[in-house]
Amino acid sequence: MTEALPEFTLDRPETIDQAVTAMAKRPSSRFLAGGTDLIVNMRRGLVDTDCLIDLTGISELQQLSDGKSGLTIGAGVTLREICEHRDIRRSYGAIGEACDAIAGPGHRSVATVGGNLCLDTRCMYYNQSHWWRKANDFCLKYKGDTCHVAPTGKRCRAAFSGDLAPALMVHGAEVEIAGPDGRRRMPLADLYHEDGANHLGLKSGEFIVAVHVPPGDTQRMVRSAYAKVRIRGAIDFPLAGVAVACTRLASGEVRITSALTGTNSRPFLIEGFDPIGLDQDPDAAFTNLAKLVQKQVSPQRTSTIGSHYRRLAVSALTQRLAKRLTLELE
Amino acid sequence: MKQIIALRINGAVCEDAVSDSLLLIDYLREVRHLTGAKMGCDGGECGACTVLVDGHPRPACITLAASCNGREIETIEGQVSNGRLSALQRAFHENLGTQCGYCTPGMIMAAEGLLRRSPTPSDREIRTALGGNLCRCTGYVKIIKSIRAAAGAQL
CATH class of the missing domain: 3.10.20.30 (Beta-grasp domain)
Structure with a gap:
């Protein structure tokens, strides 16, 4: 059973500066966007705060533009808006498909891009009621000193479970961040750490303002897609998810970029896969890619579904998507 | 506060x-x-x-x-108008889309949101729109049939 929502104050700033100031005044506050993750975690007693700073009234966070300089998505844009945006779907297939795959239609109406990128990590020993966690002596991520997934380890293994991050990463997205020291930009891939208890590289008082994606290619030189495995066909977070982008280079070679989620404490890009040459057997290359994924991914027993299955599933999904997208490039 | x-x-x-x-x-x-x-x-x-x-x-x-x-x-509660059930409410009633009834208000509101955007949805669209709604009685077949019937009634 879920606990009642604790008492808190709701602050509703109208500008980014007001939000930064509000956080500086009460550093124990938490930023709130759609609330589809944070409110649930608060009801489970996983969030200590007496003040929420609601970012949904800030108009700058609602910007959404797709032009020659690329795609800019404000952090407050809802997932439904992305799902329904034809230009994004045409030029950035993986981003549209990832948004389709998040939660259910009701959540997508309110859940935001920034919220999904800042999703808390998940684990079957963490996403439980207070009563359940207390009976299990809590865990390393919150109030405990042992990781029940890897008891001899020194860090939390909870899995990052956002679907959107890998899709943005394969398109080379950068995040724009606002905070007490002003604005900064960084590659999205650098935002995350491999530590389930501290996976976000945001400094105190910072929040994501927007995501910037380089121009999509409408001449069918880049194709991308997203796929995930989960138990229920909707709502569920990914047991493993993968985004793949295939690019036809000027030399005729095909570059394949893939990024994973749901398996580690951070979403990450698969490294070390060379472009497929014109004289190369593509099937052998896809098999190599699958092996590379199996080597770099490290799912832990953070869900009831075994880690070995998730390793094999994400590797097979990557191979399948890469094959399909390469064919679409022809 | x-x-x-x-x-x-x-x-x-x-x-x-x-x-x-x-x-x-x-x-x-x-x-x-x-x-x-x-x-x-x-x-x-x-x-x-x-x-x-x-x-x-x-x-x-x-x-x-x-x-x-x-x-x-x-x-x-707002679906009834002047003492008449909405097309969805009537269709759920006539097609046995309701059993214990606990999920029904949520099902009907999710379906209402769908029919406003897409008045003649495909089965796939209906299934997607109901992705966030669980029913432990009907097995969903009659719920989908009800929504299909309501969509037809609104034509």
């Missing part, structure tokens, strides 16, 4: 002082006495609490009432 919210519920303007931490489902049921929307899983997973906010389905159990200030809320 409390704040005054003004919103429209099923067409009627409502103004109430609510706690910042009050959930929309509790506001509707306990303050406005609209008990049609049900508390099911209590965590945004089952859809029994689905209502329309500005025409889009949303789980009321993970929505703050204060965040709905100035918005238009529609619940199952």
